[in-house]
Amino acid sequence: MKTLSDLGERKAIKLIENILTKGDNILDIGDDCAALDFEKQYLLVTTDMISQKTHIPKEMTPFQIGWFIVSINLSDIAAKGGKPLGVVLSYGLQKKTSAKYLKELTRGANTCATTFKTNIIGGDTKETSEITICGTAFGIVNKDEFIPRKGAKTDDLIAVTGSLGKAGAGYYCLKNNILNKNISKALLEPFPKLKEGQLLAQQKCATSCMDLSDGLSSSLYQLSEINDVGFEINYEKIPISSSLLKLKKKNTKLNVSDFVLHFGGDYELLLTIPPNFFPKIKNILEKNDCNLYSIGKVTKDKHVKINLGNNVEILENKGYEHFKKQLF
Amino acid sequence: MKTLSDLGERKAIKLIENILTKGDNILDIGDDCAALDFEKQYLLVTTDMISQKTHIPKEMTPFQIGWFIVSINLSDIAAKGGKPLGVVLSYGLQKKTSAKYLKELTRGANTCATTFKTNIIGGDTKETSEITICGTAFGIVNKDEFIPRKGAKTDDLIAVTGSLGKAGAGYYCLKNNILNKNISKALLEPFPKLKEGQLLAQQKCATSCMDLSDGLSSSLYQLSEINDVGFEINYEKIPISSSLLKLKKKNTKLNVSDFVLHFGGDYELLLTIPPNFFPKIKNILEKNDCNLYSIGKVTKDKHVKINLGNNVEILENKGYEHFKKQLF
Numbered sequence: 001m002k003t004l005s006d007l008g009e010r011k012a013i014k015l016i017e018n019i020l021t022k023g024d025n026i027l028d029i030g031d032d033c034a035a036l037d038f039e040k041q042y043l044l045v046t047t048d049m050i051s052q053k054t055h056i057p058k059e060m061t062p063f064q065i066g067w068f069i070v071s072i073n074l075s076d077i078a079a080k081g082g083k084p085l086g087v088v089l090s091y092g093l094q095k096k097t098s099a100k101y102l103k104e105l106t107r108g109a110n111t112c113a114t115t116f117k118t119n120i121i122g123g124d125t126k127e128t129s130e131i132t133i134c135g136t137a138f139g140i141v142n143k144d145e146f147i148p149r150k151g152a153k154t155d156d157l158i159a160v161t162g163s164l165g166k167a168g169a170g171y172y173c174l175k176n177n178i179l180n181k182n183i184s185k186a187l188l189e190p191f192p193k194l195k196e197g198q199l200l201a202q203q204k205c206a207t208s209c210m211d212l213s214d215g216l217s218s219s220l221y222q223l224s225e226i227n228d229v230g231f232e233i234n235y236e237k238i239p240i241s242s243s244l245l246k247l248k249k250k251n252t253k254l255n256v257s258d259f260v261l262h263f264g265g266d267y268e269l270l271l272t273i274p275p276n277f278f279p280k281i282k283n284i285l286e287k288n289d290c291n292l293y294s295i296g297k298v299t300k301d302k303h304v305k306i307n308l309g310n311n312v313e314i315l316e317n318k319g320y321e322h323f324k325k326q327l328f
Numbered sequence: 329m330k331t332l333s334d335l336g337e338r339k340a341i342k343l344i345e346n347i348l349t350k351g352d353n354i355l356d357i358g359d360d361c362a363a364l365d366f367e368k369q370y371l372l373v374t375t376d377m378i379s380q381k382t383h384i385p386k387e388m389t390p391f392q393i394g395w396f397i398v399s400i401n402l403s404d405i406a407a408k409g410g411k412p413l414g415v416v417l418s419y420g421l422q423k424k425t426s427a428k429y430l431k432e433l434t435r436g437a438n439t440c441a442t443t444f445k446t447n448i449i450g451g452d453t454k455e456t457s458e459i460t461i462c463g464t465a466f467g468i469v470n471k472d473e474f475i476p477r478k479g480a481k482t483d484d485l486i487a488v489t490g491s492l493g494k495a496g497a498g499y500y501c502l503k504n505n506i507l508n509k510n511i512s513k514a515l516l517e518p519f520p521k522l523k524e525g526q527l528l529a530q531q532k533c534a535t536s537c538m539d540l541s542d543g544l545s546s547s548l549y550q551l552s553e554i555n556d557v558g559f560e561i562n563y564e565k566i567p568i569s570s571s572l573l574k575l576k577k578k579n580t581k582l583n584v585s586d587f588v589l590h591f592g593g594d595y596e597l598l599l600t601i602p603p604n605f606f607p608k609i610k611n612i613l614e615k616n617d618c619n620l621y622s623i624g625k626v627t628k629d630k631h632v633k634i635n636l637g638n639n640v641e642i643l644e645n646k647g648y649e650h651f652k653k654q655l656f
Contacts, residue, residue, distance in 0.1 A: 004430065004455075005423040012430060012453050019434045023414065023447035034450035036414055043371070045449065047464055049418035051456040086351065086364055090377035090462045095333035102332065102340060106347045119351035121373065122362035124462075125340050127332075128379040134418045134462035136375055 010222075030226075031149045032076040032210055033139075042146050044139040046076035051092075051132040057188075059174050062101045064188040065133060066108025072213060073137035074116055074192035075267045079211040081147045081201025082139035084118035084194065089135050092128030105133075116194055145201035147209040152227040152272040156207050156298040159278070161196045162268040162291055164216060165244035168259025172247055183243045190267040196290045197269060203281055209271040215264040218319020220304045223270070233296030233315065234307045261306070262318040272298055338550075358554075359477045360404040360538055361467075370474050372467040374404035379420075379460040385516075387502050390429045392516040393461060394436025400541060401465035402444055402520035403595045407539040409475045409529025410467035412522065414449035415441055417463050420456030433461075444522055473529035480536040480555040480600040484626040487606070489524040490596040490619055492544060493572035496587025500575055511571045518595040524618045525597060531609055537599040543592040546647020548632045551598070561624030561643065562635045589634070590646040600626055 004012055017030060027035035027042060035042035050056060050069055060068070070087055077084050089109055093102065106120075113120050118137075152158075170187025173180050193211070200206045208227060212219055216238075220231050240260055248254045273281060275297075282292040296307070306315040332340055345358060355363035355370060363370040378384060378397055388396070398415055405412050417437055421430065434448075441448050446465075480486075498515025501508050521539070528534045536555060540547055544566075548559050568588055576582045601609060603625075610620040624635070634643040 002427040003423060004421055004425045004427065007427055009453055012427075015427060015430060016434045016451065016453070019431060020438050020448050021442050023449060026414070026447065026449050034414065034416060036449065043413070043466075045414065045416050045464075045466065047416040047418045047450065047462070048452050049420050049454045049456075049460070049462055051420055051454065051460070053457045054455045085371070086354070086362065086373065088362060088373050088375040088464060090375045090464075092377050092379055092460055092462075093332055095331060097332045099330040099332065099335055099340075099343060102343060103347060106344050110348050114349050119354065120348050121351060121354050121364065122375065123344065124375050124377055125337055125344070126377045126379065127382045128377075128458065128460055129381045130457050130460075132377070132379070132420055132456055132458075132460045134375070134377055134420075134464075136373075136416060136418075136462075136464035138371075138373065138466065 028148070032079040033082070035080065035146060041140050041142055044077055044080050044082045044141060045136065046073055047134065047136040048072050049132060049134040052130045057174055059184065060188050062104035063108035066105040067112040067189045069133045069135040070109045070112040071190050071192050072267065073135040074194060075211045075213065077137050077139040078192045078194040078197035079209050079269055080141055081145050081197045082141040083198060084116060084137055084139040086119055086121035087113055087135055087137045089120060089123040089133065091123065091125045092132035093125065094129065094131060095127060097131065116192060141201060145204055147201055147206045149208055149210050149223065150226045151207040152223060152229055152298050153207055154229060154298055154300045155275065156272040157275050157278050157294045158231055158233065158272050158296045158298060159292050159294050160268050160270055161193050163239040163241045164266050164268065165241035165256065165260040165263070167265030168263035169241050169244040169247055171263065172254060186243065187265055190265065192267060193269045195288065196285060199285055199288055199290065200271065200281065203284065205277040205281060206271045206273050209269055212266045212268045212270050213264055215262050215319040216260070217262050217315050217317050219270050220315065221317040224302060224304050228302065230299040230302040230304060231296055232299050232305045232307060232312065236309060237293065237295045239293045261315065264319060356476070360407040361410070363408065363474060369468050369470055372405055372408050372410045372469060373464065374401055375462065375464040376400050377460065377462040380458050385502055387512065388516050390432035391436035394433040395440040395517045397461045397463040398437045398440040399518050399520050400595065401463040402522060403539045403541065405465050405467040406520045406522040406525035407537050407597055408469055409473050409525045410469040411526060412444060412446035412465055412467040414447055415463055415465045417448060417451040417461065419451065419453045420460035421453065422457065422459060423455060425459065444520060469529060473532060475529055475534045475537040477536055477538050477551065478554045480551060480557055480626050482557060482626055482628045483603065484535050484600040485603050485606050485622045486559055486561065486600050486624045486626060487620050487622050488540070488596050488598055489521050491567040491569045492594050492596065493569035493584065493588040495593030496591035497569050497572040497575055499591065500582060514571065515593055518593065520595060521597050523616065524613060527613055527616055527618065528599065528609065531612065533605040533609060534599045534601050537597055540594045540596045540598050541592055543590050543647040544588070545590050545643050545645050547598050548643065549645040552630060552632050556630065558627040558630040558632060559624055560627050560633045560635060560640065564637060565621065565623045567621045589643065592647060
């Protein structure tokens, strides 16, 4: 009998999608958010669950857990160009969980929500044997500004909204007992790129977008499959986290490219954009204290490749997949 | 240091509410659903989590678990008079969970959603050490038709939409190895009272409403606190589940009133309504194959009392509360 460990997360999701009855009012299943017809707008809905054993490193404070669950849900709203309307949280907690833990968890969630101009508007509290937190965020986007996962065209540029490897640097510090709160913060208190997503949406020129929660290689493979195209990224063009580069100087065994190419948790946006729009959009983002870096292009050839300067190779799909491997 | 076991669920919820920043676009925190301003309507959002150890009896099939999580969320939409727009699900599953389990779980969730004319529109699948499922339902209601928890007035009648003790009868069968699929179905595959909620909403005369997921006594105490009123219910007027009465005949030790008054899981609606509207509303519900039973009245005296025919007593608050006690 097949288990989820045999299937892996993405095949499990396909199995689910094949069973579900698709509503007439639904744009698509399998994007970062579900998008529901709402007159001239889409109501965006996304949900994400984390649990102690598989997603919460022991160094994470309850404040950070609260921040994290809100942040990763808002990141999905950001990837569709949406404005958040609110977040609901379900807490699965233990009898022995302290009231202080509950306070800090809630304070973290509330701080993240208000930082990004939204609110926690409700929730549920249940008893579980393992701490498990589920967040659901919803938002709104004008229909003509929604940025889908599907839409990338050959010769579009592929771009990211910030440096990669920040979360990897944080993970490296935690695993090697390097005390550096600023570096681990990038992993444990990520920032959803809502401003970037909304600016991109307003310009109506991004052809596809998703967040980088699963890491670059895995995300490129997902976009490749959905869009029936390939990618060629240029390693030298990828903005690399300065924290990761600093760590590399003192820790020569650290594999920078592995963290940059395959490690999840950066929560930058990955998007495609026709080349003629790129300079204008980059300019608009930069004027608003945001960034946009072209890291390669969409190819007709359906492989995902990486240009390493001296040669072009197939980029391996080594991203994190639930059930098959574990991040922490 | 205080734990959640010391606090209990309702004090834990108050602690959370005191920390949260309330958004300007939010009607209230602490109702069955959050209600968000949406022009002439409210967007209703509710979330509920269940986990293997504390909420899922071993006799429950994966189909039933899927049905259950969707149903209990839709019940909260029903209690506000809403029309469901969609449901998202987060599955926390184990590596060893079988693909068949996942299929049946999803089939149950999808069947419940489509039975009540809505859809599962998205979700998340994560690895957890204990099976934990979180559902979030959202719906819509015209602002002038929204039925809040707060609004009950002295002399209003208190009513329920169906018989009580169905879930209790199911629980009794499971615990005593009495094989009766029809009886246990009422516990494991409850029906959200969406039609009843919408009919009540259209008539704009229910002054307060909540679902009976926590059981009658606990729900009355909750309404009493929010509304600063009391209740006097008449035991003889409560419609009692025929399954429970049949079980009683063969099992003389079965305490019928305990199941009727204190056991959760019936998912009927509990509402208050001015007495002059009652006959008309009852008639409208009955014409639509629904029911409405007056079981008592709202009192100025703030106690929750029960009229047992020969005497009137204080009704104990023995409902289920998470962290403090366990249902299964």
